[in-house]
Amino acid sequence: MTELTFPLPDLGEGLIEATVLEWLVEPGQQVERNQAIVELETSKSALELPSPQAGKVVRIHGAPGDTVNVGEPLIVFEVPDDTAGIVGTVPKDEAPKRRVRLSAVLDED
Amino acid sequence: MSETTMTPVQDAEAPAPNVVTMSMQQALNLALDEVLGENPKAVIFGEDCGRLGGVFRITDGLQAKHGEDRVFDTPLAESGILGMSVGLAMAGFHPIPEVQFDGFAYPAINQIVCQIGRMNYRSRGTLPMPITLRVPSFGGIRAPEHHGESLEALFAHVPGLKVVSPSTPNDAYHLLKYAAGRPDPVIFMEPKSRYWQKGPVEFAAGNPTGARVAKEGRHLTLVAWGAMVSRCLQVAELAAEDGIDVEVLDLRWLKPIDAEALARSVGKTRRAVVVHEAPLTSGLGAEVAQLITQSCFDTLKAPVERVTGFDVPYPSGDLEDEYIPNIDRILFGIQRVLEYRRD
Structure with a gap:
């Protein structure tokens, strides 16, 4: 397993920090990509931050009311070694589904 | 295994x-x-x-x-x-x-x-x-x-x-x-x-040159490479349910293309569908179709079909399923070839 640290991203408009309002996940929890992980407040707005990836939460940084600077660690995930750092999602092998059926008279000449 | x-x-x-x-x-x-x-x-x-x-x-x-x-x-x-x-x-x-x-x-x-x-x-x-x-x-x-x-x-x-x-x-x-x-x-x-x-x-048995027959069949050849090979193998299994015995040719080398392997396979099956993710126009499917036509023109039962991505920029992930040839689109391609009749 590999630990991946996700720093507080630039939330736009040149803001350099954000205040944690409420964590929506906790250490030990498995999260999916795009799942809301934390509510943050900046001087412009309050927003929910989506998870950049799937993984198990190892640590979260900043209690409600704390200020986190852009670029500082916000959350640490644990991911399998073979998916660490990947852009995108490991595809699942699914049973093939079909709607089209073939019909043909095959002349075996 | x-x-x-x-x-x-x-x-x-x-x-x-x-x-x-x-x-x-x-x-x-x-x-x-x-x-x-x-x-x-x-x-x-x-x-x-x-x-x-x-x-x-x-x-x-x-x-x-x-x-x-x-x-x-x-x-x-x-x-x-x-x-x-x-x-x-x-x-x-x-x-x-x-x-x-x-x-x-x-x-x-x-x-x-x-x-x-x-x-x-x-x-x-x-x-x-x-x-x-x-x-x-x-x-x-x-x-x-x-x-x-x-x-x-x-x-x-x-x-x-x-x-x-x-x-x-x-x-x-x-x-x-x-x-x-x-x-x-x-x-x-x-x-x-x-x-x-x-x-x-x-480790001992590697043949790194030319194309590879991924599955043998006698009615029609699916030509593919890369990620589309596994999808074509799925299609071949589904086609078998309908009584169509599909051969899957994994081209592997896209340049040079193994023209002899194409001739061997389609010479036997007399029908071919080429599948790729890239857009249709000027895609490698055209090259494959020409090589097949060159060697198998006299015995081909139908024009070579192409099932490909669309002539649009390769889309981001959310639209992938609409773009990449899926099982049904490949089956449709096969059906078009099976239905073809000379006047």
């Missing part, structure tokens, strides 16, 4: 078993490990290839094992990665650069087309370019834009380049080792959606 698992980088002392089940990631990693061990002139580099071991873990552990002068990180500058490859090749090295994602081969096109493809020709054979450019290719992982492309026709059109794409861990291992040993530049297109699937790698 053996359930043996292995660590990606082998212990040099351990005896190598003859058949090992591993993922394509591990097969590629093992091939690179062996190339570095066997060829002191081989060097591997690219964005995150060194310390991190690559975003797809293909070069995992290689820097620690072979040293920072053999496996190293580059700046985020693809034309620099390929330009450096040209210089290293001129100096006698065998570079194995990585472009992290297919979409980022575009910034390096000038070096690939204007230098790598022609240096051997330009120098009358005195400056060969033994470069193996690894390009994680095609879609299927729901990545953002520029992280999924199907560039085989672009590369195949450039004189001086060879193009190959494996579809199984076994082919990945053997084709990469073979490519890295060539005196010519090879564009090595790794189907990134197949990186994690496991399969047997037979």
Whole structure:
């Protein structure tokens, strides 16, 4: 397993920090990509931050009311070694589904 | 099939078993490990290839094992990665650069087309370019834009380049080792959606040249490469439920194309559908259709069908399922060929 640290991203408009309002996940929890992980407040707005990836939460940084600077660690995930750092999602092998059926008279000449 | 698992980088002392089940990631990693061990002139580099071991873990552990002068990180500058490859090749090295994602081969096109493809020709054979450019290719992982492309026709059109794409861990291992040993530049297109699937790698029995019959059949040939091979194998199983016996030909080498294998297969089945992710117009499907027509015109039961991506930019992950040929679109293509009747 590999630990991946996700720093507080630039939330736009040149803001350099954000205040944690409420964590929506906790250490030990498995999260999916795009799942809301934390509510943050900046001087412009309050927003929910989506998870950049799937993984198990190892640590979260900043209690409600704390200020986190852009670029500082916000959350640490644990991911399998073979998916660490990947852009995108490991595809699942699914049973093939079909709607089209073939019909043909095959002349075996 | 053996359930043996292995660590990606082998212990040099351990005896190598003859058949090992591993993922394509591990097969590629093992091939690179062996190339570095066997060829002191081989060097591997690219964005995150060194310390991190690559975003797809293909070069995992290689820097620690072979040293920072053999496996190293580059700046985020693809034309620099390929330009450096040209210089290293001129100096006698065998570079194995990585472009992290297919979409980022575009910034390096000038070096690939204007230098790598022609240096051997330009120098009358005195400056060969033994470069193996690894390009994680095609879609299927729901990545953002520029992280999924199907560039085989672009590369195949450039004189001086060879193009190959494996579809199984076994082919990945053997084709990469073979490519890295060539005196010519090879564009090595790794189907990134197949990186994690496991399969047997037979170390003793590698046939790295030409096409491969992935499944034999007698009614129709599906021609595919890269990630589309596994989908075509699924389609072949479904077609069998309807009494249609489909052969799947994994082209593997996209330049040069194994025209004899196409002639053999379609000469037998008399019907062909070619499947690729790239857009239809001027895609490699047209080249395949022409090669088939050239050799099998007299016996073909129907014009060669193409089931491909659409003539739009390769979309980002959310739209992938609408773009990449799916099972039903391939079945429709087969049905069109089966239904065709001469007037």
